[in-house]
Amino acid sequence: MTTALDHYNVRMLRVLDHIDAHLEGDLDLETVSGVAAFSKFHFHRQFKATFGLSLHRYVQLARLRRASKQLADAQGESVTDIALDAGYETPDAFARAFRQRFRQSPSSFRKSPEWEPWLQAFGPLNSARSKLMPTHFTPDQVTLRDTGPIRVAMFEHQGDPATLDVTIQRFIAWRKAAGLTPKTSPIFNIWYTERRPANPADYRMDLCVGIRPDQPIDPTDTAVREGEIPGGRVAVLSVSGDTHNLEPAALYLYRDWLPTSGEEMRDFPIYCQRFFLDEPAGGTAAELFLPLK
Known part of the structure; x- marks a missing residue:
């Protein structure tokens, strides 16, 4: 039973690794479920049951986290380029989503990040991986x-x-x-x-x-x-x-x-x-x- 569970967890962690490494790519249900070799008809329920948040929300938060870290680098990409890299069709759509999550506009965050709302926004993302951390050693x-x-x-x-x-x-x-x-x-x-x-x-x-x-x-x-x-x-x-x-x-x-x-x-x-x-x-x-x- 432990071996089967470990194997299952490895497949689910493989999904998180793939998402984090391909945030600029296509991360729809069919693509992501294929990484773990699970049926796409059940995977959205498996993902939420395992990590406590939906696949869509995990991807959205992961992209916003990368975007926020890019913004915190004052010498980095423009807000427009960061918005497009995060999967938003326009900078305005990115700004609305960013302000909703962090209570700051992207430009304001770049000048002076407020980290407390940032922490609150990424609580679910930070706890997702910890659910499958290895706990057994020899x-x-x-x-x-x-x-x-x-x-x-x-x-x-x-x-x-x-x-x-x-x-x-x-x-x-x-x-x-x-x-x-x-x-x-x-x-x-x-x-x-x-x-x-x-x-x-x-x-x-x-x-x-x-x-x-x-x-x-x-x-x-x-x-x-x-x-x-x-x-x-x-x-x-x-x-x-x-x-x-x-x-x-x-x-x-x-x-x-x-x-x-x-x-x-x-x-x-x-x-x-x-x-x-x-x-x-x-x-x-x-x-x-x-x-x-």
């Missing part, structure tokens, strides 16, 4: 490794995890302005609390990007600080395909792997490195690091 997936210290620029998020996407967008904007790209500079997350603490205000994590030893950090920039991920022994667990929610992998390391490993943790939080795969359909990948003595 000891042979964990490896031991020795790492060296890594100098990083650290961007802190402290407060309700529901607002994390806002911090992420600010971090990305800062990283781009600093000329740091994921292909040349490693991206890390450091977690100081569980994903859903009893008091959401207690949630804390750092978004980090690796920097050269000679690369300066502006001491007057209050948004970022210089730091270091210390070297040492670590237990490493890899996750690929979808990495929106890494809590199941972290819980496996803490709750299942560590007690039977004979290892002890050292005094540094669990952290991960994120990878952005060359092929968009491949999604993302991450390695979780549990620091050991």
